[in-house]
Amino acid sequence: MSPPPTVSGPTGPVRVALVGTGNIARFHASALASLPEQAEIVAAVDVDTEVLTAFRSRFAIPAGYTDLSAMLEDQRPELVHVCTPPGLHLPQVQTCLGAGASVLVEKPPALSLAEAEKMAAAEGGEGGPWLATVFQHRFGSGARRVRALADAGVLGRPLVAACHTTWFRPQEYFDVPWRGRWETEGGGPTMGHGIHQMDLLLSLLGEWTEVSATARRQARDVETEDVSLARVDFAGGAVASVVNSLVSPQEESRIRIDYERATVELVHLYGYGDSDWRITPAPGFEEEITTAWESGERGTDSGHHAQITQVLTALRQGTAPPVTSAESLRTMRLVAGVYASSFGGRPVTPADLGPESPFHARMDGGGVRW
Template structure:
């Protein structure tokens, strides 16, 4: 039986969602597209063969009764769209970042619990076969103990990129590259290494005329004893997304930009571990690139089995807390631990806490 899916927000990312969902064949029935821009919604639905276009989410949900709603709006609209979908009995898959703040994230979690429906967040880099292999081999002990990791999102966004009114603003985007760009690599870092325990960070607004940071650097300690260096930037002309994990038995590297296949991975075994490490790496699941389709298939599998779809709220919260911790350490000048971004902290209320140490750009209100 097909899962009925509605898309809320019909911009660029929604097109990627629609194509990935179409790739799942008769497992999915795309029933509606919703956008505050009616012309955009109608054009989108015509392009993707979706029968119902509308501007009022509640009315569309009442008319079409989807099983699952994909929230593809700008980040500032995620919470309201997700709560509306939950109120009409739909499960929700929300693009990253799921909310603008940890307080909003708690409100989303409460709404999901009250509704009895599931909410998952899009972190598609977890779902390529290479990432699944890495997690499996680490958890099984083949790679040995985790020692050191490097997590780099060095992208380039010119000033014109921020002409879109909601970009580069704390109140509508939630942060800069730490929140909106590097969060994918940081989520995969956490998916492999688990809980973080301490963060020392630095954020700067070096070159872009925005409210948020345009780069950040962090040292992160993990519960298992590993440490990581994290860099996020939108100022880097030679763009790269890079993850490196140094284990006692091997180094595993992932180099790509916006998504990866098998050729993006490199494994170097420590002396004496070549046969065990390389045999296990090349013998595992292969051939699935990272991407929305792989995650969407996993979401459908979970819903059909009556399980929580990935990436779950508890997993997404850990990633959001790391983002908040990077801002907290950057703007207070002190190392922070998870308690420093818990309820009662200004960085729980908003990612920038009491505000960054630079002036906020005067901007028009976003409608």
């Protein structure tokens, strides 16, 4: 392969390619297509030629490939969106970074902490290609407003929080061969579904220090858990209850944080707008909190569009990727901590999840758990 292109600061639209043209790739392509001044989709890659052809025709993508390396060699994109099943992310991310292309990888970025660390190690350093992970719920104006108010000290200390992803997936959902298996999905709702809300919680509350958890298979015929419950402690003093479920007929995604001076609540399902957030001031703080809340940032729904806009801006300006590998690893470490605590039967800290831990190499710790 010829030498990689330089990646910092493209001036025209960023040359983007997508790998994996299934379900979620449509959200990526729609967002990119709505940003013609910032991005140009130059190619798509999929091993399923029928799916690839339909996708290319829907989004008017000029070139199609069944082989990632051939696409990279021919098209030399500046950015590749990796939208394949999680078990393929590591080799595909390494291949793209090795060819000089920055990467936006879908969640979960990898099957394990070991894989996520290998991906981070493949980044190019200063001015080189970087890796961003899709955690789109950080990027809505509601989350940004809460972060700004918390950072400014308006809300006081966070004390207690709830982070619940209670969704419903029938047994047929797991007919897709890669779902419901440790080898290919890396875990159940903790890894594949609740990871979004857990990432949002961490982006609001910061470093976690200890987790104590239980994972269960309550109702689905799968290898992984279908429910997990955890207590998570934070360096800033807050304690949170985290619930992840795929067996909950009344579905919702919920975050609630009781700060000293206000309760902040978010209730949505797969994405939120400003109206999905609510704030309740503590007695005595009504005016201060209401004024600060009403003057905060507004107008951006969470979702792929919000994050992809920032990814393109970061690439053009040569700044850090929105959701760095370090941030993505912190969230993955909490996922691994939930499994390590559930299957090890004791509280787990981030320091317990180094290379010596069986939960570093695999989210199930390398054994059959049920």
